[in-house]
Amino acid sequence: MTGDKPGDKSGGGPLRAVHHGAAAVRLEGITKRFPGVVANKDIALTVDKGTVHAIVGENGAGKSTLMKILYGVQQPDEGTIEIDGTVRQLRSPADAIAAGIGMVFQHFQLADNLTVLENVVLGAERLHGIGEGARAKIREISDAYGLDVRPDALVADLGVGARQRIEILKVLYRGARIIILDEPTAVLVPQEVDELFDNLRELKSEGLTVMFISHKLDEVLKVADAITVIRRGTTVAEVDPSGVTPRQLAELMVGSELPSPSTEESTVTRTPMLTVDGISLDDPAGGRELLDGIDLTIHAGEVVGIAGVEGNGQAELVEVIMGMREPTTGRILLGDVDISDWQVREIREAGMGYIPEDRHRHGLLLEAPLWENVILGHQTESVNVSGPGGVLVNASAAKRETETIVEEFDVRTPSINVTSGSLSGGNQQKLIIGREMRRNPRVLIAAHPTRGVDVGAQAAIWDHIKAARRNGLGVLLISADLEELVGLSDTIRVILRGGLSGEFDPDVVTREELGAAMTGAQTTPADPAAPATHTTSPAADRRPEGTTDVPDAGTHDEGTTR
Numbered sequence: 001m002t003g004d005k006p007g008d009k010s011g012g013g014p015l016r017a018v019h020h021g022a023a024a025v026r027l028e029g030i031t032k033r034f035p036g037v038v039a040n041k042d043i044a045l046t047v048d049k050g051t052v053h054a055i056v057g058e059n060g061a062g063k064s065t066l067m068k069i070l071y072g073v074q075q076p077d078e079g080t081i082e083i084d085g086t087v088r089q090l091r092s093p094a095d096a097i098a099a100g101i102g103m104v105f106q107h108f109q110l111a112d113n114l115t116v117l118e119n120v121v122l123g124a125e126r127l128h129g130i131g132e133g134a135r136a137k138i139r140e141i142s143d144a145y146g147l148d149v150r151p152d153a154l155v156a157d158l159g160v161g162a163r164q165r166i167e168i169l170k171v172l173y174r175g176a177r178i179i180i181l182d183e184p185t186a187v188l189v190p191q192e193v194d195e196l197f198d199n200l201r202e203l204k205s206e207g208l209t210v211m212f213i214s215h216k217l218d219e220v221l222k223v224a225d226a227i228t229v230i231r232r233g234t235t236v237a238e239v240d241p242s243g244v245t246p247r248q249l250a251e252l253m254v255g256s257e258l259p260s261p262s263t264e265e266s267t268v269t270r271t272p273m274l275t276v277d278g279i280s281l282d283d284p285a286g287g288r289e290l291l292d293g294i295d296l297t298i299h300a301g302e303v304v305g306i307a308g309v310e311g312n313g314q315a316e317l318v319e320v321i322m323g324m325r326e327p328t329t330g331r332i333l334l335g336d337v338d339i340s341d342w343q344v345r346e347i348r349e350a351g352m353g354y355i356p357e358d359r360h361r362h363g364l365l366l367e368a369p370l371w372e373n374v375i376l377g378h379q380t381e382s383v384n385v386s387g388p389g390g391v392l393v394n395a396s397a398a399k400r401e402t403e404t405i406v407e408e409f410d411v412r413t414p415s416i417n418v419t420s421g422s423l424s425g426g427n428q429q430k431l432i433i434g435r436e437m438r439r440n441p442r443v444l445i446a447a448h449p450t451r452g453v454d455v456g457a458q459a460a461i462w463d464h465i466k467a468a469r470r471n472g473l474g475v476l477l478i479s480a481d482l483e484e485l486v487g488l489s490d491t492i493r494v495i496l497r498g499g500l501s502g503e504f505d506p507d508v509v510t511r512e513e514l515g516a517a518m519t520g521a522q523t524t525p526a527d528p529a530a531p532a533t534h535t536t537s538p539a540a541d542r543r544p545e546g547t548t549d550v551p552d553a554g555t556h557d558e559g560t561t562r
Helices: 063-070 093-098 116-121 132-145 160-173 190-205 217-223 246-254 314-321 344-349 370-375 395-408 425-437 455-470 482-488 511-519
Strands: 023-034 037-048 052-056 078-083 101-104 178-182 209-213 226-231 234-239 272-281 291-299 303-307 329-334 352-355 443-447 474-478 491-496
Touching: 023 063, 023 209, 037 052, 037 063, 037 209, 037 226, 052 063, 052 190, 052 217, 063 101, 063 178, 063 209, 093 101, 101 160, 116 132, 116 160, 132 160, 160 178, 190 209, 190 217, 217 246, 226 246, 234 246, 246 455, 272 314, 272 474, 291 314, 291 474, 303 482, 303 511, 314 443, 314 474, 344 352, 352 425, 370 395, 370 425, 395 425, 425 455, 443 455, 455 474, 455 482, 474 482, 482 511, 491 511
Parallel strands: 037 234, 052 209, 052 226, 101 178, 178 209, 303 474, 303 491, 352 443, 443 474
Antiparallel strands: 023 037, 023 078, 226 234, 272 291, 272 329
């Protein structure tokens, strides 16, 4: 290991990664400056051919900037880039693609109004044409790597998981030999993560090189051949995964141990805050219902977790609750008030907080300064408006509010006047969460609140949710992170093909049981009649006195809902 050494009391700290054979990528002295911040400083990195090389670091450490430099999106102020032993000037993504580099961004680069085939061939029409040749090639790659991509599907109709697979296919379609994956497992269930890792090993065995950016340290240790740690814009360590633990890796990244999402004691009350009663939603294009008889109640002080593979109705459920879509049948109550036909603005004003699944598409104006983003969704509230009838933006008040959010939620930024697009993903997320939590909502709809954020930011976000829960907040938590769901939730439900399973007790359910239910192998809680052996003491009996236990498995056939 080079650089800082973690405080490993057991002795024998992480081992330095050993390089074998030729280097696919070698970066020396890479430095990149932006106004008010040095994103990368004297970066040194060597990636061997035919390996999976992980790059870890907290949000804002400079990982994404470094990968954008390698992909030609940005140019370094100093330093050299070698690809396969040849110094390259990568002035654009086209240069990087020509050099055999492909990148799958955390935030997808897809046109919603085009089909999968049209997105894949866009800019690469000369490779296999735009018709049957391209369609056949897409199916060949999809089958070879188990991507399950349908060439003629409209991207607008696809979930986040399917969009990610399209991005991976785009890279392979262009013949990349060096593949950069930015948080590729953020939307996958455990079985899918294992399948992806199998695919990465297959790519590696065929001589391809994978650079893997992730905040999930257990996954990094599972798949990587070498790990580079970046802190505050520079490389501080290179380690062999066989000689390092997640705790040591976290210490290298942020100077602290891995956080735990444990919610400790139950705070669930009998007061219903949000009731979803028999909600169904028809598919306007025909086919099966997008939502099928959803019944769900969230009480004050309760976190209800929703697990599921992307595209099974999570997004539609959120859109119906938030008033973006009108349900076909059923009703939604906020407290005891029917809000089924309310507009989004009315629902927000009534006390509904919202953390969107995709912060770039639905949570931020990337070209607007932070203080303008803090107004979004709350533009009718007194803190943000002034003048007769509250029709003018109170910029000074909004800026004071933004300064408070930056301080309380540790949003790392040189100024509240910089654009939200200039922040790292984790700091963007903290800004959104601060914006919502500062309004003291009655109910919070949180879709993937820690997706793409580092362990330090994860801990901060979990703490804010737990504190609000203790104060009576009701939370609907939708997440692909099963550790997060099990640790934060008082009850877990699985959504599959638009329907909800019975309740899973987070104290006894296993990741494998949830994963099986999410993929349809099992749709009901496993052996609920067996004695409840609680394996995680901090959350021991989350349900309040008088509430019901897990439903009997015999009352739920596979594929049915409550």
